[in-house]
Amino acid sequence: MNKQERQRVIQELIATRPIGSQEELRQLLAERGLDVTQSTLSRDMRDLRIARIPSPAGIRYTSAVAASADEGRATLASIFPQLFARLDVVGELIVVKTVVAGAQPIAEAIDSEGNPDVLGTIAGENTILLICRSEAARERIAKRLLALAKR
Amino acid sequence: MNKQERQRVIQELIATRPIGSQEELRQLLAERGLDVTQSTLSRDMRDLRIARIPSPAGIRYTSAVAASADEGRATLASIFPQLFARLDVVGELIVVKTVVAGAQPIAEAIDSEGNPDVLGTIAGENTILLICRSEAARERIAKRLLALAKR
DNA sequence: TTGTTTAATGCATAAGTTCTCACTCAGTCA
DNA sequence: TGACTGAGTGAGAACTTATGCATTAAACAA
Numbered sequence: 001m002n003k004q005e006r007q008r009v010i011q012e013l014i015a016t017r018p019i020g021s022q023e024e025l026r027q028l029l030a031e032r033g034l035d036v037t038q039s040t041l042s043r044d045m046r047d048l049r050i051a052r053i054p055s056p057a058g059i060r061y062t063s064a065v066a067a068s069a070d071e072g073r074a075t076l077a078s079i080f081p082q083l084f085a086r087l088d089v090v091g092e093l094i095v096v097k098t099v100v101a102g103a104q105p106i107a108e109a110i111d112s113e114g115n116p117d118v119l120g121t122i123a124g125e126n127t128i129l130l131i132c133r134s135e136a137a138r139e140r141i142a143k144r145l146l147a148l149a150k151r
Numbered sequence: 152m153n154k155q156e157r158q159r160v161i162q163e164l165i166a167t168r169p170i171g172s173q174e175e176l177r178q179l180l181a182e183r184g185l186d187v188t189q190s191t192l193s194r195d196m197r198d199l200r201i202a203r204i205p206s207p208a209g210i211r212y213t214s215a216v217a218a219s220a221d222e223g224r225a226t227l228a229s230i231f232p233q234l235f236a237r238l239d240v241v242g243e244l245i246v247v248k249t250v251v252a253g254a255q256p257i258a259e260a261i262d263s264e265g266n267p268d269v270l271g272t273i274a275g276e277n278t279i280l281l282i283c284r285s286e287a288a289r290e291r292i293a294k295r296l297l298a299l300a301k302r
Numbered sequence: 303t304t305g306t307t308t309a310a311t312g313c314a315t316a317a318g319t320t321c322t323c324a325c326t327c328a329g330t331c332a
Numbered sequence: 333t334g335a336c337t338g339a340g341t342g343a344g345a346a347c348t349t350a351t352g353c354a355t356t357a358a359a360c361a362a
Contacts (some may be wrong), residue, residue, distance in 0.1 A: 172316095173319070
């Protein structure tokens with residue numbers, strides 16, 4: 001049971017669906033085999049600065065990290081761990097999921113490295129598509145990104 | 152006793168200083184002659200969508216108009232038929248063409264389903280790129296989307 | 303190995319927020 | 333006029349989140 005991994009899953013869950021309480025989040029995590037108490041989630045939310053936003057439709061949590069992540073251009077290593085959510089690969093492609101609004105800065109940081117293994121990046125709001133030169137190149141890059149994420 | 156006036160003052164107070172609880176806010180309002188209970192403030196906060204952001208330094212309220220812009224997310228089934236235009240596939244990819252400005256909401260709706268077959272989506276203005284886990288996954292998704300479109 | 307330190311966590315409960323209900327008051331209409 | 337309606341509110345119950353303290357596990361030094 002790993003704190004980093006858990007916090008990453010929390011970011012992702014919160015980015016992709018409305019969650020109305022820490023207890024609800026706790027259940028979603030439990031379904032994924034991450035069993036912790038609400039106390040721990042309260043502390044995670046603080047670490048991640050996850051905002052709680054009320055509205056007529058109910059309460060919702062939102063990652064507030066993204067807002068403060070775009071100060072100038074940061075190095076990949078400095079922002080990737082904070083913004084990263086998940087990574088998948090298929091063929092020569094890598095799909096990186098990030099917290100809300102995290103895709104743009106990460107893609108920019110990757111681009112600016114000028115790695116020839118990377119043919120290009122396309123970033124949406126919380127998803128980056130990385131097109132690699134070959135499957136071998138894709139493997140190298142994915143490995144490196146995963147290592148970065150673990151920081 | 153005027154609600155609008157009070158809510159205006161709340162916005163102002165929250166913008167200009169760190170406020171850590173509704174009780175604290177209540178006192179500040181009382182000093183200004185606006186006497187209400189914390190219950191009322193809770194309702195005001197909801198009306199104004201004032202976010203509560205925790206951090207190692209304590210809790211703080213912030214006007215959250217920007218952060219809460221994603222309320223009222225529609226289900227895929229409810230919007231897809233209206234916005235869909237055309238669909239093509241290649242390898243693990245699906246390219247969905249939509250009516251102008253339709254890509255963003257559809258991509259969001261797809262994301263929020265959390266389907267593991269879908270590694271990620273990237274949306275432009277009227278085109279969505281869907282990256283699937285495999286060609287088989289791509290087939291399943293494409294079939295489903297086409298069925299949805301026929302509604 | 304043994305002791306020490308530190309991070310992570312659960313438990314119990316304190317602190318804080320939201321909700322339900324009842325009430326008031328102003329406006330509307332027959 | 334008198335009944336009705338809806339917005340706004342307070343009081344306290346119900347619910348949610350934060351925190352103090354104790355425990356455990358891991359890393360490290362002696």
